[in-house]
Amino acid sequence: MNRTKMTRQTIAFKTLLTREVRRFLRIWPQTLLPPAITMTLYFIIFGKLIGSRIGEMGSFSYMEYIAPGIIMMSVINNAYANVASSFFSAKFQNHIEELIVAPVPNYLILAGYVAGGTARGLCVGLIVTIVSLFFTSIEIQHPLITISIVFLSAILFALGGFVNGLYARSFDEISIIPTFILTPMTYLGGVFYSISLLPEFWQNVSLSNPILYMVNAFRFGMLGVADIKIEIAFAMIISCIIALTSFALYLLNKGTGIRH
Amino acid sequence: MKALSITHLSKTYAGGFEALKDITLSVEQGDFFALLGPNGAGKSTTIGIITSLVTKSSGQVNVFHTNIDTDSDTAKSYIGLVPQEFNFNGFEQVKHILITQAGYYGMPAKQAEPRADELLHQLGLWEKRHTPARALSGGMKRRLMIARALVHQPKLLILDEPTAGVDIELRRSMWTFLQKINEQGTTIILTTHYLEEAENLCRNIAIIDKGQLIENTDMKSLLNRLDKETFILYLSKPLTTNTPLSGLDYQQLDDSTIEIEINRGDSLNDLFAQLSQHNIEVSSMKNKANRLEELFLSLVDQSEATL
Numbered sequence: 001m002n003r004t005k006m007t008r009q010t011i012a013f014k015t016l017l018t019r020e021v022r023r024f025l026r027i028w029p030q031t032l033l034p035p036a037i038t039m040t041l042y043f044i045i046f047g048k049l050i051g052s053r054i055g056e057m058g059s060f061s062y063m064e065y066i067a068p069g070i071i072m073m074s075v076i077n078n079a080y081a082n083v084a085s086s087f088f089s090a091k092f093q094n095h096i097e098e099l100i101v102a103p104v105p106n107y108l109i110l111a112g113y114v115a116g117g118t119a120r121g122l123c124v125g126l127i128v129t130i131v132s133l134f135f136t137s138i139e140i141q142h143p144l145i146t147i148s149i150v151f152l153s154a155i156l157f158a159l160g161g162f163v164n165g166l167y168a169r170s171f172d173e174i175s176i177i178p179t180f181i182l183t184p185m186t187y188l189g190g191v192f193y194s195i196s197l198l199p200e201f202w203q204n205v206s207l208s209n210p211i212l213y214m215v216n217a218f219r220f221g222m223l224g225v226a227d228i229k230i231e232i233a234f235a236m237i238i239s240c241i242i243a244l245t246s247f248a249l250y251l252l253n254k255g256t257g258i259r260h
Numbered sequence: 261m262k263a264l265s266i267t268h269l270s271k272t273y274a275g276g277f278e279a280l281k282d283i284t285l286s287v288e289q290g291d292f293f294a295l296l297g298p299n300g301a302g303k304s305t306t307i308g309i310i311t312s313l314v315t316k317s318s319g320q321v322n323v324f325h326t327n328i329d330t331d332s333d334t335a336k337s338y339i340g341l342v343p344q345e346f347n348f349n350g351f352e353q354v355k356h357i358l359i360t361q362a363g364y365y366g367m368p369a370k371q372a373e374p375r376a377d378e379l380l381h382q383l384g385l386w387e388k389r390h391t392p393a394r395a396l397s398g399g400m401k402r403r404l405m406i407a408r409a410l411v412h413q414p415k416l417l418i419l420d421e422p423t424a425g426v427d428i429e430l431r432r433s434m435w436t437f438l439q440k441i442n443e444q445g446t447t448i449i450l451t452t453h454y455l456e457e458a459e460n461l462c463r464n465i466a467i468i469d470k471g472q473l474i475e476n477t478d479m480k481s482l483l484n485r486l487d488k489e490t491f492i493l494y495l496s497k498p499l500t501t502n503t504p505l506s507g508l509d510y511q512q513l514d515d516s517t518i519e520i521e522i523n524r525g526d527s528l529n530d531l532f533a534q535l536s537q538h539n540i541e542v543s544s545m546k547n548k549a550n551r552l553e554e555l556f557l558s559l560v561d562q563s564e565a566t567l
Binding site for chain 2: 005007008009011012014015016018019022026089090093094095097098099100101102103104105255259260
């Protein structure tokens, strides 16, 4: 790629990312405030009220134990929701055409939306982390692992949101997957418990849930304990990112959901 | 140099509908070109293919000798599109829409900002620059789409019914604006249902009907083909006789209005002389239909008869 083309594409990417960030900041009562309130309630109800009766889990207080899972849950949900709703709205209002007619290659469209979703995921993650500090103290055991896992997980779910947005034909179709797939997978992904508490059969079933790896890897980064091997978590997240990126690009190149 | 070259272009939609059937046409650089056709003729599909919004089934499209398949980014950078439907984010501010669009074309913000300001002034949107686009009036939204299409200084501007639903005053100011940018070197392709617009602005024309090209020529030659013109004459006094006026092929619309058809080449002076012989005084007159409109209807009728 020659330098001029690279400069042009860098500007296009920054423009798309800026537009996405501006969008979720403009509608902050819909994008940033609700997760802060919901997660505060989780901390109060599960951490403070119920958690005090549960006692310790993995040699940590229940509040300390669930904090990483709750932070990760908010990152995953928001990265996904941002891209799915922003991309579908662009389709719905037809302003996706602004991008299609412009010399923005498909991989940059994907990168721009995913970067926007990742930015919202991380932004909400940061807000929830600050909220959690009101309830528990957090000492990060492995900062590099913590940061890389949260970053990769946000990218992975932003990619998932993009694929959902591509296929969606109505607003219902962008809420089906978060409601019926993502939320149950998150709750069953070890956010509120260690899978060692489950019978062996359900432990094995849980191991097929990718969110379990993210939550546990993030918990390992923060607390130093996990139900799974950290190398496997990284390998699984990176493999899923590669697979979803390839799939999203294939759909974009085919024009699925955006071209007749 | 050809600004646009379309060769054997066909499009069949998923449901089996054949929107375009082997269209071949070209537009020269600097031209003001009309692409006409009845509703559903295939005009928007053609524009959609040129601008990558629609995937073609077969054929070739080149924009300034750049193939849209092999070097689509370069081809796209030459084009500015004003679509038929409003397609901007209604929640974004007017100026942000322009700067964002410029950014997609790789224009840095330092360059995009003065360019956006210039267009906002030219198109009378400066006062609304911080307004969310959804709060603009219909005419302003149309002008915003023109500004957005021009922000990256395209060599080829494609307008798909840009004056639909726009009042006459604004329509005429848009014509002046488009003529000015065409004089400055921008090639323009226009689709419109206002045939007066095409006749006034365009030098060359293509007519599509049911996905087929039925005419592709220059406006002058096409209008020269008109062999009859129909005029409506408003008389100073009501016609008092019921006896047909000899030597005139006319139809009486009411007491003081007649419709008269004259052959191409016949002199209007002769017509008035004949009317004077019958003591008929004409207070005013008009063409029954725009000249291009008459031709357009006859060409579409012929095409339907042969299909």
